[in-house]
Amino acid sequence: MDLGTRAPKYVIPDDPEQSTYRFIIVAAKRARQLQGGARPFLPGTSRRPTVTAMEEVRRGLVKYYDDRRDRGDKPEAPEENI
Secondary structure (H helix, E strand, O other), X not given: XXXXXXXXXXXXXXXXXXXXXXXXXXXHHHHHHHHOOOOOOXXXXXXXXXXXXXXXXXXOOOOOOXXXXXXXXXXXXXXXXX
């Protein structure tokens, strides 16, 4: 078997609506939950929490809340003290 030509088993989704950074952060937080004893949403997919977390996030099983995106706010500039 030639290891150089294998396709990666788990790929970060390339969706213009989603951020790669957000995917990684949400998957990392979910992996921490799994390591802490949380039950996986997918039955028996993998024993490694990071792999399970990535698959759960990729399939949309992990819900998250993004303050700025959901409210439509822009980051505010800090006020100057006069």
